[in-house]
Amino acid sequence: MPRRELARFLRARRERLRPQEFGLPAVADRRTPGLRREEVAELAHISVDHYVRLEQARGSRPSARVLDALAHSLRLTQAERSHLFRLAGMSAPPGSSAARQVRPHVAQLLRRLPETAAIVTDAGYGVVSWNPLARELLGGDPGGAANLARRRFLGGGRLHESSGSAEFGDIVVARLRRAADRYPHDPSLAALLAELDAGSEEFRRIWETRPVHAPGHRTKIVDHPVAGELRLNCDVLLVPEDDQEVVLITADPGSRSARRLRGLASRAA
Incomplete structure (x- = not known):
């Protein structure tokens, strides 16, 4: 079940993003909204096959490095990033630097x-x-x-x-x-x-x-x-x-x- 929830979460966040935000053309032949799987994989510097398996709830559990790269490429908030790690059965490590802006x-x-x-x-x-x-x-x-x-x-x-x-x-x-x-x-x-x-x-x-x-x-x-x-x-x-x-x-x-x-x-x- 956690693996399926992780797959649903990744797919939902990918489909929420607009290609124009990443300098990609919004071509009419896109069958689904948002980014393509191969585009997310490229942004996260992981193989397309690895990302596809994650969205299909197959394969091994992703590493912390892969999760962090996906959080960055999918432009997740801090709360969403923490949720992503929890779905993968891990605690989210802190970012590279301390937050210096007040909410x-x-x-x-x-x-x-x-x-x-x-x-x-x-x-x-x-x-x-x-x-x-x-x-x-x-x-x-x-x-x-x-x-x-x-x-x-x-x-x-x-x-x-x-x-x-x-x-x-x-x-x-x-x-x-x-x-x-x-x-x-x-x-x-x-x-x-x-x-x-x-x-x-x-x-x-x-x-x-x-x-x-x-x-x-x-x-x-x-x-x-x-x-x-x-x-x-x-x-x-x-x-x-x-x-x-x-x-x-x-x-x-x-x-x-x-x-x-x-x-x-x-x-x-």
């Missing part, structure tokens, strides 16, 4: 949280999106070039001092180690790791300890230059298809910190 629905979520500081980071702790309250609370350049790992270990536009600074160093390194394993050929990530290794003895020391941390709930005290001392809750939501994290920073309802955070929200607006 529109995640960006909209940030805008709907006026009294919550929300920030989205990629696998290398680059800031891909944050709302006005997060910028007001954490300080620094609102541009997309900010990187929390760089700011934590190399300074410059440093986050406001907080009680969780030491723990955050371990969290950052643990996540960067995972990213290095998942994206060994990502040049931006490699450059960041080299920069941190060259510029921070603390980073090198923590890296050697191989820390392990899982996203979860944490409470920290932040010394903000305008609002003063804030007791804040940090909760992490995962965006697994992009290997990104959404951090939601709030204060306990009715607390002095909540009132001060509300004041920062008004200031940010």
Whole structure:
């Protein structure tokens, strides 16, 4: 049954594509919509016979390399790519580089949280999106070039001092180690790791300890230059298809910190 489902999925996606999208002529003698089987095989750099057997639910299970090539040639989304691998009885490996664009629905979520500081980071702790309250609370350049790992270990536009600074160093390194394993050929990530290794003895020391941390709930005290001392809750939501994290920073309802955070929200607006 899984082999038949894989065959149906490949055929449906092939027939959905338009030849013009690939620079191919839309000739009238095409018996079925979409691309021909031999065209998909050529795009994926596999033999036509191998692809035909896949669509006919025959032959051996395709390798991860073949599945990845088919995902690329059929222009599958991340969710469709993962589904393709599941149909073949495998877990989808990560792409060659970390996603550095925020999805529109995640960006909209940030805008709907006026009294919550929300920030989205990629696998290398680059800031891909944050709302006005997060910028007001954490300080620094609102541009997309900010990187929390760089700011934590190399300074410059440093986050406001907080009680969780030491723990955050371990969290950052643990996540960067995972990213290095998942994206060994990502040049931006490699450059960041080299920069941190060259510029921070603390980073090198923590890296050697191989820390392990899982996203979860944490409470920290932040010394903000305008609002003063804030007791804040940090909760992490995962965006697994992009290997990104959404951090939601709030204060306990009715607390002095909540009132001060509300004041920062008004200031940010």
